[in-house]
Amino acid sequence: MLEIRDLGRTYGPVTALAGLDLTVRKGEFVGIIGRSGAGKSTLLRLINRLVEPTSGRIVFDGLDVTALRGAELRAWRRRAAMIFQQFHLIDRLDVITNVLVGRLSQVGRLRTWLLAFPPAERAMAVEALERLDMAERALQRADRLSGGQQQRVAIARALVQEPDLILADEPIASLDPLSARQVMEALARINREDGLTVLCNLHALDVARTYCSRVVGIAEGRLVFDGPVTGLDEATIRRIYGDEAAIPKDAPQDAAA
Amino acid sequence: MSRPDSTRIAALAARYPGTIYAPPGQLWGRRAVVAGFFVAFLWASDHLGMSFARLLQGLQDLGIVASMMVPPTSAGFFWDYVHALGETLAMAFLGTLLASLASIPLGFLGARNVVANPVIHFGLRRVLDVIRGVDSLVWALIFVSVVGLGPFAGILAIALNDTGVLAKMYAEAIEGADRKASEGVAAAGGSKADIARLAIFPQVFPVFLSNSLYFFEANTRSATILGVVGAGGIGFFLADRIRVNAWSDVCFIILLILPTVALIDYLSRFLRERAIGVEPPAEALSR
Known part of the structure; x- marks a missing residue:
């Protein structure tokens, strides 16, 4: 269980996140929605500790994540796998080596540095790629792939971390509709089959409606909605996206985001 | 996910050749390059008279020159x-x-x-x-x-x-x-x-x-x-x-x-x- 209490982060005079409380149970698929700059990315980065909080605490199954340092912090990051909007793969390395980056905490440092991963680790990476329908591309360079394919490689990298959480920061914002659907289906399948908790930042409301059992709305660094998808009515949407979102319900969601 | 067992590794290696075990040619090619550099280094240092003893001797002479440098004067x-x-x-x-x-x-x-x-x-x-x-x-x-x-x-x-x-x-x-x-x-x-x-x-x-x-x-x-x-x-x-x-x-x-x-x-x-x-x-x- 992930418990976030009074979590805040300021950048000089700018408040990115202000005293947020949130509890996520194991196995949930939570969609975090809000406008650009609302604080969604900051929230996920705070959980992985890529960004330091200025107030509050994050506790995972009794472990105080905000207090971790050094090796313990790196061990936590292994458990809280990140997926980024821009994939954050290493372009010049092949696909399988990119996935094996997710194994670095389990493989000795010398083997990692020599890129000499044992067969069992390589097989695990291939298996993860196979689950994402990317095993055929294992030996290609990462920058030879399309955006959707790169994101699936990034998900495979997250999978072999054997994480407890998947933190996906706008995973489909740079993808075409078909690739976006493949990526969201993959996240949903992992959530279902492996029982992994997924926190997924999304611009688009209809995607959240389709995939997320629970939706969290953030506006100007504050939590303004937390509940099932069915609880999202017109007034709530306006609270999350601001008054410009006063548009017909069936309008394209890009406009709302 | 968990680490696959040996039968599973073998099955994956057969289905996606080259992903788990590098092809022998590639492996020996890499070893040959490393060995080549090693041989070139040894050959060149021998040929050009790189020797630790001469370096030590030179360091002594350097000490003499350094002592003549003190005090610096304009x-x-x-x-x-x-x-x-x-x-x-x-x-x-x-x-x-x-x-x-x-x-x-x-x-x-x-x-x-x-x-x-x-x-x-x-x-x-x-x-x-x-x-x-x-x-x-x-x-x-x-x-x-x-x-x-x-x-x-x-x-x-x-x-x-x-x-x-x-x-x-x-x-x-x-x-x-x-x-x-x-x-x-x-x-x-x-x-x-x-x-x-x-x-x-x-x-x-x-x-x-x-x-x-x-x-x-x-x-x-x-x-x-x-x-x-x-x-x-x-x-x-x-x-x-x-x-x-x-x-x-x-x-x-x-x-x-x-x-x-x-x-x-x-x-x-x-x-x-x-x-x-x-x-x-x-x-x-x-x-």
Whole structure:
């Protein structure tokens, strides 16, 4: 269980996140929605500790994540796998080596540095790629792939971390509709089959409606909605996206985001 | 996910060949490269007489020279040294500036995405290769016999040699420029020259500037050497004092050069960072 209490982060005079409380149970698929700059990315980065909080605490199954340092912090990051909007793969390395980056905490440092991963680790990476329908591309360079394919490689990298959480920061914002659907289906399948908790930042409301059992709305660094998808009515949407979102319900969601 | 067992590994290796075990040819190829380097190293060090004993012996002699350097003295030449050092700096500055200015048009001419004519491109690149193939020290010797002793020969040597290198680097920076901006200017009705000025130049200017500043730094150091062959500056005094074994004078000159070079390095770094803007590391990477 992930418990976030009074979590805040300021950048000089700018408040990115202000005293947020949130509890996520194991196995949930939570969609975090809000406008650009609302604080969604900051929230996920705070959980992985890529960004330091200025107030509050994050506790995972009794472990105080905000207090971790050094090796313990790196061990936590292994458990809280990140997926980024821009994939954050290493372009010049092949696909399988990119996935094996997710194994670095389990493989000795010398083997990692020599890129000499044992067969069992390589097989695990291939298996993860196979689950994402990317095993055929294992030996290609990462920058030879399309955006959707790169994101699936990034998900495979997250999978072999054997994480407890998947933190996906706008995973489909740079993808075409078909690739976006493949990526969201993959996240949903992992959530279902492996029982992994997924926190997924999304611009688009209809995607959240389709995939997320629970939706969290953030506006100007504050939590303004937390509940099932069915609880999202017109007034709530306006609270999350601001008054410009006063548009017909069936309008394209890009406009709302 | 969990680590697969051995039957599963074998099945995956069979289905996706090359992913789990590298093909034997590739494996032996890599080993051959490593072994080749090792053999070349051993052969070369044996052939060129690299020996630990000689190094130790040399260190002793170095100790003797070092002891003769104390105390450093200017022997009444202080202001002559300062003047010569200023001359060295001026040589480095003028030489780099001339090379940088010449390299801008040459860089554009030598870039395939600007001048599509393969004859111009090939010809220019070969000329630059020749200029670069001769070290600036050799150019200095040539220019000393052409224009006589003094800093002018040094400036010409630096300018020529660096034009050979900088024009090539500039051309490569231009070839690496993003095409999108060029297409934008072309679509607005821009000529080739407009594209070079408006789309390409702003992209490559920071690269130009940063390379030129690096060269200024390096030239401050190498201008010292040019003086040794008679091309003006502090190197002239340095070579003269070494020749007559006046080691405490040599030490004084070196102590004068060191802070000057350090200052130039610092200034150049400051200017470079101001010009290109250094992005701070991500928060998680700075800890």
